Amino acid sequence: MAKSEIEDTAAPLIEHLAELRTRLIRSVVAFLVAMVVCFTFAQGILDVLLVPIEDVMRDLGNPNPQMQYTAPQEYFFTLIRISMVFGLGLSFPVIAHQMWRFVAPGLYREEKNAFLPFLVASPLLFILGGCFAHFVVTPLAMTFFLGFADAASVLSRILSDPQAVELVDGPVVSDSVEIVFFGKVNETLDITLKLIVAFGLCFQLPVLLSLMGKAGLVSADGLRGTRKYAVVGILALAAIVTPPDVITQIILFTVVYALYEISIQLVAVIEKKREERLRAEGYYDDEDDEGGVDTEADAPAEDADKAP
Secondary structure, eight states, X not given: OHHHHHHHHHHHHHHHHHHHHHHHHHHHHHHHHHHXXXXXXXXXXXXXXXXXXXXXXXXXXXXXXXXXXXXXXXXXXXXXXXXXXHHHHHHHHHHHHHHHHHHGGGSOHHHHHHHHHHHHHHHHHHHHHHHHIIIIIHHHHHHHHHHHHHHHHHHHHHHHOGGGOEESSXXXXXXXXXXXXXXXXXXXXXXXXXXXXXXXXXXXXXXXXXXXXXXXXXXXXXXXXXXXXXXXXXXXXXXHHSOSOHHHHHHHHXXXXXXXXXXHHHHHHHHHHHHHXXXXXXXXXXXXXXXHHHHHHHHHHHHHHHOO
Protein backbone atom coordinates (compact mmCIF):
# COMPACT_ATOMS: atom_id res chain seq x y z
CA MET A 1 0.00 0.00 0.00
CA ALA A 2 2.60 2.51 1.10
CA LYS A 3 5.12 1.52 -1.58
CA SER A 4 2.63 1.81 -4.45
CA GLU A 5 1.27 5.13 -3.20
CA ILE A 6 4.78 6.55 -2.85
CA GLU A 7 5.64 5.48 -6.42
CA ASP A 8 2.40 6.99 -7.78
CA THR A 9 3.03 10.34 -6.07
CA ALA A 10 6.75 10.45 -6.89
CA ALA A 11 6.25 10.15 -10.63
CA PRO A 12 4.31 13.43 -11.07
CA LEU A 13 6.85 15.23 -8.88
CA ILE A 14 9.73 14.01 -11.03
CA GLU A 15 7.83 15.02 -14.15
CA HIS A 16 7.26 18.53 -12.75
CA LEU A 17 10.93 18.87 -11.83
CA ALA A 18 11.97 17.70 -15.30
CA GLU A 19 9.63 20.21 -16.91
CA LEU A 20 10.92 22.95 -14.62
CA ARG A 21 14.48 22.12 -15.63
CA THR A 22 13.50 22.30 -19.31
CA ARG A 23 11.84 25.68 -18.84
CA LEU A 24 14.85 27.05 -16.94
CA ILE A 25 17.29 25.82 -19.60
CA ARG A 26 15.25 27.45 -22.36
CA SER A 27 15.07 30.69 -20.38
CA VAL A 28 18.83 30.74 -19.78
CA VAL A 29 19.53 30.01 -23.46
CA ALA A 30 17.18 32.82 -24.50
CA PHE A 31 18.93 35.19 -22.09
CA LEU A 32 22.40 34.27 -23.40
CA VAL A 33 21.32 34.69 -27.02
CA ALA A 34 19.73 38.06 -26.24
CA MET A 35 22.85 39.10 -24.34
CA VAL A 36 25.05 38.31 -27.35
CA VAL A 37 22.72 40.26 -29.63
CA CYS A 38 22.75 43.25 -27.26
CA PHE A 39 26.56 43.08 -26.99
CA THR A 40 26.70 43.57 -30.76
CA PHE A 41 24.87 46.89 -30.35
CA ALA A 42 26.25 47.73 -26.89
CA GLN A 43 28.20 50.75 -28.13
CA GLY A 44 25.07 52.30 -29.63
CA ILE A 45 23.09 51.55 -26.44
CA LEU A 46 25.83 53.20 -24.38
CA ASP A 47 25.70 56.29 -26.59
CA VAL A 48 21.96 56.55 -25.97
CA LEU A 49 22.39 56.11 -22.22
CA LEU A 50 25.01 58.87 -22.12
CA VAL A 51 22.84 61.39 -23.98
CA PRO A 52 21.46 63.06 -20.79
CA ILE A 53 24.88 63.77 -19.29
CA GLU A 54 26.20 64.82 -22.71
CA ASP A 55 23.43 67.40 -23.10
CA VAL A 56 23.98 68.70 -19.57
CA MET A 57 27.72 69.09 -20.17
CA ARG A 58 27.03 71.04 -23.36
CA ASP A 59 24.59 73.29 -21.52
CA LEU A 60 27.27 73.99 -18.90
CA GLY A 61 29.69 75.26 -21.53
CA ASN A 62 31.58 72.15 -22.62
CA PRO A 63 31.24 72.02 -26.43
CA ASN A 64 33.08 68.69 -26.71
CA PRO A 65 32.04 66.44 -23.81
CA GLN A 66 34.25 63.43 -23.20
CA MET A 67 34.06 60.36 -20.97
CA GLN A 68 36.99 58.28 -19.81
CA TYR A 69 37.90 54.90 -18.38
CA THR A 70 40.90 54.33 -16.11
CA ALA A 71 41.38 50.55 -16.33
CA PRO A 72 42.06 48.44 -19.44
CA GLN A 73 39.13 46.11 -18.76
CA GLU A 74 36.69 48.80 -17.60
CA TYR A 75 35.16 49.62 -20.98
CA PHE A 76 34.74 45.93 -21.89
CA PHE A 77 32.95 45.09 -18.67
CA THR A 78 30.80 48.20 -19.05
CA LEU A 79 29.56 46.82 -22.37
CA ILE A 80 29.04 43.42 -20.72
CA ARG A 81 26.89 45.04 -18.03
CA ILE A 82 24.82 46.83 -20.64
CA SER A 83 24.39 43.57 -22.54
CA MET A 84 23.21 41.76 -19.41
CA VAL A 85 20.63 44.39 -18.45
CA PHE A 86 19.19 44.88 -21.92
CA GLY A 87 19.56 41.18 -22.76
CA LEU A 88 17.34 40.38 -19.80
CA GLY A 89 14.78 42.87 -21.06
CA LEU A 90 14.97 41.52 -24.61
CA SER A 91 14.59 37.90 -23.48
CA PHE A 92 11.83 38.63 -20.95
CA PRO A 93 8.98 37.66 -23.33
CA VAL A 94 10.57 34.23 -23.83
CA ILE A 95 11.23 33.83 -20.09
CA ALA A 96 7.68 34.91 -19.26
CA HIS A 97 6.33 32.48 -21.86
CA GLN A 98 8.29 29.62 -20.30
CA MET A 99 7.00 30.58 -16.86
CA TRP A 100 3.48 30.69 -18.25
CA ARG A 101 3.80 27.28 -19.89
CA PHE A 102 4.96 25.81 -16.59
CA VAL A 103 2.22 27.40 -14.45
CA ALA A 104 -0.72 27.38 -16.88
CA PRO A 105 -1.59 23.64 -16.67
CA GLY A 106 -2.38 24.04 -12.97
CA LEU A 107 -4.73 26.99 -13.48
CA TYR A 108 -8.41 27.10 -14.30
CA ARG A 109 -9.59 28.89 -17.42
CA GLU A 110 -10.75 31.90 -15.38
CA GLU A 111 -7.39 32.07 -13.63
CA LYS A 112 -5.56 31.93 -16.96
CA ASN A 113 -7.67 34.75 -18.36
CA ALA A 114 -7.04 36.78 -15.19
CA PHE A 115 -3.28 36.21 -15.04
CA LEU A 116 -2.43 36.74 -18.72
CA PRO A 117 -3.17 40.52 -18.84
CA PHE A 118 -0.83 41.12 -15.90
CA LEU A 119 1.89 39.13 -17.66
CA VAL A 120 1.55 41.42 -20.68
CA ALA A 121 1.26 44.65 -18.67
CA SER A 122 4.35 44.03 -16.56
CA PRO A 123 7.03 44.50 -19.28
CA LEU A 124 5.13 47.41 -20.82
CA LEU A 125 5.04 49.23 -17.49
CA PHE A 126 8.72 48.49 -16.89
CA ILE A 127 9.61 49.98 -20.29
CA LEU A 128 7.44 53.01 -19.52
CA GLY A 129 9.15 53.50 -16.17
CA GLY A 130 12.61 53.10 -17.71
CA CYS A 131 11.85 55.65 -20.45
CA PHE A 132 10.50 58.07 -17.87
CA ALA A 133 13.69 57.70 -15.82
CA HIS A 134 15.97 58.14 -18.83
CA PHE A 135 14.28 61.09 -20.48
CA VAL A 136 13.00 62.97 -17.41
CA VAL A 137 14.71 61.96 -14.18
CA THR A 138 18.28 61.32 -15.36
CA PRO A 139 18.69 64.76 -16.99
CA LEU A 140 17.46 66.39 -13.78
CA ALA A 141 19.89 64.34 -11.70
CA MET A 142 22.83 65.14 -13.98
CA THR A 143 21.91 68.83 -14.00
CA PHE A 144 21.86 68.85 -10.20
CA PHE A 145 25.21 67.09 -9.77
CA LEU A 146 27.18 68.84 -12.51
CA GLY A 147 25.51 72.21 -11.99
CA PHE A 148 26.22 72.05 -8.27
CA ALA A 149 29.88 71.18 -8.85
CA ASP A 150 30.25 73.96 -11.41
CA ALA A 151 28.63 76.58 -9.17
CA ALA A 152 30.64 75.44 -6.15
CA SER A 153 33.89 75.69 -8.12
CA VAL A 154 33.13 79.22 -9.28
CA LEU A 155 32.09 80.34 -5.81
CA SER A 156 35.22 78.81 -4.27
CA ARG A 157 37.48 80.69 -6.66
CA ILE A 158 35.69 83.97 -6.02
CA LEU A 159 35.92 83.61 -2.24
CA SER A 160 39.54 82.44 -2.25
CA ASP A 161 40.93 85.27 -4.40
CA PRO A 162 38.45 87.99 -5.31
CA GLN A 163 41.15 90.17 -6.90
CA ALA A 164 42.19 87.45 -9.34
CA VAL A 165 38.73 86.91 -10.70
CA GLU A 166 37.70 88.80 -13.79
CA LEU A 167 34.56 88.57 -15.84
CA VAL A 168 35.36 88.22 -19.52
CA ASP A 169 32.27 87.86 -21.74
CA GLY A 170 30.40 86.04 -19.00
CA PRO A 171 32.68 83.14 -17.89
CA VAL A 172 34.73 83.41 -14.74
CA VAL A 173 38.50 83.58 -15.31
CA SER A 174 40.89 82.88 -12.48
CA ASP A 175 44.55 82.04 -11.90
CA SER A 176 43.65 79.41 -9.29
CA VAL A 177 43.32 75.70 -9.90
CA GLU A 178 40.22 74.88 -11.94
CA ILE A 179 38.12 71.85 -11.07
CA VAL A 180 37.03 70.06 -14.25
CA PHE A 181 34.70 67.09 -14.59
CA PHE A 182 36.14 64.05 -16.38
CA GLY A 183 33.42 61.46 -16.07
CA LYS A 184 34.14 57.74 -15.86
CA VAL A 185 31.98 55.63 -18.13
CA ASN A 186 31.12 52.92 -15.59
CA GLU A 187 30.26 55.31 -12.75
CA THR A 188 28.04 57.45 -14.94
CA LEU A 189 26.39 54.35 -16.33
CA ASP A 190 25.76 53.09 -12.78
CA ILE A 191 23.65 56.17 -12.02
CA THR A 192 21.69 55.87 -15.26
CA LEU A 193 20.98 52.15 -14.96
CA LYS A 194 20.11 52.50 -11.29
CA LEU A 195 17.44 55.08 -12.07
CA ILE A 196 16.09 53.07 -15.02
CA VAL A 197 15.77 49.87 -13.00
CA ALA A 198 14.37 51.69 -9.95
CA PHE A 199 11.65 53.48 -11.89
CA GLY A 200 10.91 50.36 -13.93
CA LEU A 201 10.30 48.43 -10.71
CA CYS A 202 8.26 51.25 -9.19
CA PHE A 203 5.98 51.17 -12.22
CA GLN A 204 5.21 47.53 -11.36
CA LEU A 205 3.18 48.69 -8.34
CA PRO A 206 -0.23 48.51 -10.10
CA VAL A 207 0.55 45.00 -11.36
CA LEU A 208 1.67 43.80 -7.92
CA LEU A 209 -1.27 45.25 -5.99
CA SER A 210 -3.76 44.13 -8.64
CA LEU A 211 -2.46 40.56 -8.44
CA MET A 212 -2.66 40.70 -4.66
CA GLY A 213 -6.21 42.03 -4.94
CA LYS A 214 -7.05 39.24 -7.38
CA ALA A 215 -5.78 36.72 -4.85
CA GLY A 216 -7.71 38.38 -2.02
CA LEU A 217 -4.58 39.42 -0.13
CA VAL A 218 -5.43 43.13 -0.20
CA SER A 219 -8.62 45.13 -0.56
CA ALA A 220 -9.41 48.60 -1.84
CA ASP A 221 -10.62 49.69 1.61
CA GLY A 222 -7.44 48.33 3.17
CA LEU A 223 -5.27 50.24 0.71
CA ARG A 224 -7.25 53.41 1.37
CA GLY A 225 -6.78 52.94 5.10
CA THR A 226 -3.01 52.63 4.76
CA ARG A 227 -2.50 55.77 2.68
CA LYS A 228 -0.50 57.54 5.40
CA TYR A 229 1.85 54.56 5.72
CA ALA A 230 2.17 54.41 1.96
CA VAL A 231 3.13 58.10 1.86
CA VAL A 232 5.89 57.52 4.41
CA GLY A 233 7.15 54.47 2.54
CA ILE A 234 7.16 56.27 -0.81
CA LEU A 235 9.03 59.22 0.70
CA ALA A 236 11.63 56.85 2.13
CA LEU A 237 11.93 55.12 -1.25
CA ALA A 238 12.39 58.46 -3.01
CA ALA A 239 15.13 59.46 -0.56
CA ILE A 240 17.00 56.18 -1.07
CA VAL A 241 16.64 55.66 -4.82
CA THR A 242 16.98 59.15 -6.23
CA PRO A 243 19.94 61.54 -5.93
CA PRO A 244 19.84 64.23 -3.22
CA ASP A 245 17.82 66.46 -5.51
CA VAL A 246 14.52 67.72 -4.14
CA ILE A 247 12.97 68.05 -7.59
CA THR A 248 13.84 64.46 -8.54
CA GLN A 249 12.53 63.15 -5.22
CA ILE A 250 9.26 65.08 -5.64
CA ILE A 251 8.85 63.65 -9.15
CA LEU A 252 9.39 60.08 -7.91
CA PHE A 253 7.02 60.59 -5.00
CA THR A 254 4.32 62.06 -7.26
CA VAL A 255 4.61 59.28 -9.81
CA VAL A 256 4.64 56.39 -7.31
CA TYR A 257 1.80 57.87 -5.25
CA ALA A 258 -0.25 58.32 -8.43
CA LEU A 259 0.42 54.65 -9.24
CA TYR A 260 -0.72 53.76 -5.72
CA GLU A 261 -4.02 55.58 -6.23
CA ILE A 262 -4.45 53.89 -9.62
CA SER A 263 -3.83 50.56 -7.93
CA ILE A 264 -6.62 51.26 -5.45
CA GLN A 265 -9.05 51.86 -8.30
CA LEU A 266 -7.92 48.70 -10.08
CA VAL A 267 -8.37 46.62 -6.93
CA ALA A 268 -11.85 48.15 -6.45
CA VAL A 269 -12.78 47.13 -10.01
CA ILE A 270 -11.47 43.61 -9.39
CA GLU A 271 -13.53 43.32 -6.19
CA LYS A 272 -16.65 44.57 -7.97
CA LYS A 273 -16.27 42.03 -10.76
CA ARG A 274 -15.66 39.25 -8.25
CA GLU A 275 -18.77 40.21 -6.32
CA GLU A 276 -20.86 40.29 -9.49
CA ARG A 277 -19.58 36.87 -10.52
CA LEU A 278 -20.27 35.34 -7.11
CA ARG A 279 -23.74 36.90 -7.06
CA ALA A 280 -24.45 35.47 -10.50
CA GLU A 281 -23.33 32.04 -9.30
CA GLY A 282 -25.66 32.26 -6.30
CA TYR A 283 -23.08 32.69 -3.54
CA TYR A 284 -24.52 36.10 -2.63
CA ASP A 285 -28.20 36.27 -1.57
CA ASP A 286 -29.38 39.87 -1.49
CA GLU A 287 -32.81 38.86 -0.14
CA ASP A 288 -31.27 37.22 2.91
CA ASP A 289 -29.18 40.31 3.56
CA GLU A 290 -32.24 42.54 3.31
CA GLY A 291 -34.27 40.15 5.45
CA GLY A 292 -31.57 40.20 8.10
CA VAL A 293 -31.70 43.96 8.21
CA ASP A 294 -35.51 43.98 8.48
CA THR A 295 -35.46 41.38 11.27
CA GLU A 296 -33.05 43.47 13.30
CA ALA A 297 -35.18 46.57 12.71
CA ASP A 298 -38.39 44.78 13.78
CA ALA A 299 -36.84 43.24 16.91
CA PRO A 300 -37.75 46.18 19.24
CA ALA A 301 -41.37 46.09 18.04
CA GLU A 302 -41.66 42.35 18.82
CA ASP A 303 -40.23 42.94 22.29
CA ALA A 304 -42.79 45.72 22.82
CA ASP A 305 -45.68 43.33 21.95
CA LYS A 306 -44.43 40.79 24.50
CA ALA A 307 -44.31 43.42 27.24
CA PRO A 308 -47.28 43.34 29.73
